């Protein structure tokens with residue numbers, strides 16, 4: 070399988086990428102290519118111009134700025150798995166990244182490419198909602214920042230406009246006493262999430278001060294489960310309270326049905342994986 | 352539109368006219384004739400097309416040749432040296448780490464990266480490490496043994512026995 074014909078252009082900087090995008094109507098950015106190239110090979114996507122942004126070095130760093138970790142959009146999943154800053158400050162991200170595809174996929178795929186693609190079965194959307202990340206976007210008209218909650222809008226749909234590029238993802242360093250985990254039931258061949266649960270709890274004297282629980286894979290887009298969060302906050306974190314909270318996970322949400330898993334199975338898995346994730350944190 | 356693409360493969364520069372849509376695996380196999388890199392699934396799942404790009408394993412069926420410009424590519428043809436086979440090749444040979452050999456080049460290149468980052472991996476780390484490479488006939492046990500053997504060899508330690516164990 071070979072993609073249809075396109076013109077290849079390389080951008081050396083963000084401004085050059087934006088200029089090329091403005092000049093070429095039917096164009097797409099190419100980052101790691103691990104979502105785009107498979108879709109182009111299947112001819113589900115046939116852009117006439119590819120703008121290779123993978124050589125823009127300013128988008129590859131992981132830095133700490135005050136109480137935030139700023140991850141360039143071109144940082145690969147593998148770099149997140151191995152980053153000491155991320156491992157020590159927001160371990161849920163390196164843990165989650167280590168479950169994406171396989172090593173070869175993680176060596177190529179980027180965090181920016183994953184969120185721009187917004188596959189409902191991808192892992193980053195759920196993880197980034199739980200850590201309450203912000204997406205930094207640049208366009209011809211300037212820079213803006215969007216909360217991930219508002220960034221993801223549906224199946225393969227985001228708040229990004231045609232002429233914009235994601236430059237970074239900002240993650241607040243969680244308060245002390247916060248623990249997080251990402252657990253997923255994966256499609257055995259691709260390892261995409263059939264259901265994934267990203268849970269983060271701030272615990273003080275055994276009591277849950279703050280809970281963030283996001284479910285990915287299960288529905289058309291990942292969703293924070295506010296019901297579960299409310300059932301945990303202010304409560305002692307014991308097995309019974311966790312079981313009670315997990316029982317209501319995903320309630321009222323229209324789940325996806327596919328040949329991998331029916332909607333009722335996904336409902337069930339949502340509860341099971343929420344419980345497993347939460348139990349592992351106490 | 353074709354244009355000149357120059358790639359550095361196994362330390363040697365190759366320049367050829369190709370379209371930007373040319374996949375790295377096709378550049379390596381068809382344009383350069385280095386047929387050790389295989390195409391299994393053509394859908395980024397099986398790892399038969401794995402090569403090293405600047406020392407990192409990647410699936411060359413999911414990478415455009417133009418994306419690899421300026422990088423060092425290693426294929427299975429680049430593993431052996433004048434002194435003899437690479438320790439990973441010796442490991443696969445000594446431990447019967449292959450049957451048909453279709454997955455082997457990709458398995459070996461992935462293993463080379465694995466051992467470069469984690470010189471003494473546990474069996475579990477090896478199994479997760481090669482989870483992007485499918486083998487349809489050897490059954491993984493001997494592949495894992497081959498990688499353990501190569502790891503010992505690369506560390507300069509005594510290699511584990513390759514004698515088969517018979518169960519009464």
Ligand SMILES: Cc1cc2nc3c(=O)[nH]c(=O)nc-3n(C[C@H](O)[C@H](O)[C@H](O)COP(=O)(O)OP(=O)(O)OC[C@H]3O[C@@H](n4cnc5c(N)ncnc54)[C@H](O)[C@@H]3O)c2cc1C
Nearest residue numbers: 098100101102103104105170178179182191192235260261
């Ligand atoms: C075999 C396989 C298994 C996988 N398994 C998983 C898995 O288990 N979990 C998971 O989450 N993902 C998985 N993936 C997807 C993988 O994580 C992709 O790498 C990722 O979704 C896309 O990142 P990329 O850098 O490759 O983007 P590309 O493919 O280059 O781009 C994807 C899209 O985003 C756009 N884009 C890219 N970067 C930017 C940017 N900075 N600004 C604006 N737009 C941009 C592109 O134009 C394109 O439309 C898998 C992929 C493969 C091939």
Ligand code: FES
Nearest residue numbers: 391392393398412
């Ligand atoms: S041929 Fe590339 S992964 Fe199978």
Ligand code: FES
Nearest residue numbers: 450452454486487
């Ligand atoms: S040896 Fe035949 S596929 Fe692995």
